[in-house]
Structure formats: C-alpha cells, structure tokens
Amino acid sequence: MTGTTRTRSDIKREAIIQAATQAFQEFGVNGTSMDKLAELANVSKRTVYNHFSTKEDLVMHLVTQQWQSAILNTKADYDSNAPLDNQLVALILQDIEFMVSESHLDLARVAIGHFFYKPEKLKDEVAQLKAQETAMHRWFKDAKADGKLSFDELDRVVDEIDSLVKGQCFWPQLFKIEEALSADDQNKIATNIAALILSRYAT
Secondary structure: OHHHHHHHHHHHHHHHHHHHHHHHHHHOOOOOOHHHHHHHHOOOHHHHHHHOOOHHHHHHHHHHHHHHHHHHHOOOOOOOOOOHHHHHHHHHHHHHHHHOOHHHHHHHHHHHHHHOOOHHHHHHHHHHHHOOOOHHHHHHHHHHHOOOEOOOOHHHHHHHHHHHHHHHHOHHHHOOOOOOOOHHHHHHHHHHHHHHHHHHHEO
C-alpha cells in the first residue's frame, strides 16, 4: 500500500512540475495562480500545496532540477594522454550547449523575471547550486594533479570560464539581443575560451 501511495504521489508531483513549466513560461509566475496549476495538473489545490508551499519553491525546484540534469549529463574524464586544449574545448562546449538551449533560456527568463526585485532569494539558491562539484571542477583538479595546470583557486578558474561562456552564450540570448548561436559559432567560442584559459594556467 505504501508503495502504491508513493507512486501516486510521485505522479501528481510530476504533473504539478510539468504544469508549472508550461504555465510559468506562458503566463509568468505572477500570472499563474495555485488554482491554475491545480487545474493544469488535474490535481487538487491542496495537493499542490502539499508538494510546494509557494510558487517560489516551484520556480527554484525547476531551476535546481535543470541544473542537476546538466551536471549529471556532462561527461569529462581527464585523460593525461590527450591534448589539454581538445579536452577543455569539449568540456566547455557541453557547458555552452546547456546555456544556449531553449529550455534553459526559457526557465532562466522566468526565474530572473520573478526574482528581479528579490535578488537575495535567487542569490542564496544560486550559491547553493554553484557550491556543488561539477565535471569542470573535477577535470581541472585532475589536470593540476597531473602537473599540466597550475592555479591557486579552483573556484576562481571555473568562475572565469563561466563568465566568459555566459558573456557570449547566455546573456545576449537571454535578452534576445543576439540570434541563436550556430554550432560553428559555439565551437569557435569554446576554442577561444580554452586558449585563453590555457595560456594563463597551463604549465
């Protein structure tokens, strides 16, 4: 009985998450009521509150879910026998592909739009996400241990790459200042960023 109850609960929770993804993008967070979410998810309003006490909780769950998925899907084991630049370009490309994906940009617009006047809430949540170790962290640690890279602060190096990527592959697309990047554009950006980073930290 417990297993059946849990399964039903999981199904309802997923329905709420799917409804929120659709509604937030279409109506915005402020324009989406808990009643509307319950209607779209085909569950009771009480069920929505049982899973998510506020719409802010739902927004941050969606952001966290997408971030975790990106972390899990990024594959980059350090190879001491392969050229550093090729490995780093491939790793940065995975980051760029996530940044420019429509699903990520759509959700980022929702989150930033909603938390624009509540930056402290978004700041705290993002800080928790960034505190997690990523494939980028692991690759740089392994390359340093292998004597191929030299740096004092790992987080600073990763933040530098993040800033370079977002400056060209996130903020312009988020505000629709620039068109979507082609695969060739993405590869050129990843190659240039890797060259900049390695020129500074390669031994």
